Amino acid sequence: MNKEKRTEIFTRFQQANPEPKTELEYTTPFELLAAVLLSAQATDKGVNIATRKLFAVANTPAAIAALGVEGVEQYIKTIGLFRSKAKHLVQTAEILRDKHNGEVPADRDALESLPGVGRKTANVVLNTAFGQPTMAVDTHIFRISNRTGIAPGKDVLQVEKRLLKLVPPEFMLNAHHWLILHGRYVCKARKPECTRCSIVDLCEFKKKTI
């Protein structure tokens, strides 16, 4: 795909949704970090239901740590992978409380050293909480980047690097959310709805049933 097509795609995304943001509900960087940690292989909707209850009881590292693993599990049992997520969230809370003054570090290495926080979660926090132009490649973005031809790659890291190189700079900060939302609601994994897609004419997938 050439540069003009990419620019046109993101221009359309921008016109349709000038200020895209995450659908995860949060009020602080720590709540965002916790919500993203819980969101692995889960829907935002399901995560929000759990975090509304959890954050009402504990929404700081000290409070989550005090709640303990079994305490946290009570609130997140409806989310997949809840046992490992509860353990990781409590361990992360303890580290933030003890080594980071209860704050979320705006630093990739510090973030990725936290239990349950990998590259993708760190990228989301750096982008959404701290305004850094990172590219968190999740299941949606990986699929969309390959399917449309915007930034094809064999694995998520390769797609991330190509997006950082190929997305026009003026769209970089919001590209993450636009691609997520497009993947969630239009270019869905199982049944992409090409007939109501705003960029079909620029897409290399070109589903034959249009």
Next chain:
DNA sequence: ATCCCGAGGG
């Protein structure tokens, strides 16, 4: 490469 793991959609 495999495990973790619930809810919702088709």
Next chain:
DNA sequence: CCCTCTGGAT
């Protein structure tokens, strides 16, 4: 039933 959902640790 089978697939998918803003992955990470082992």
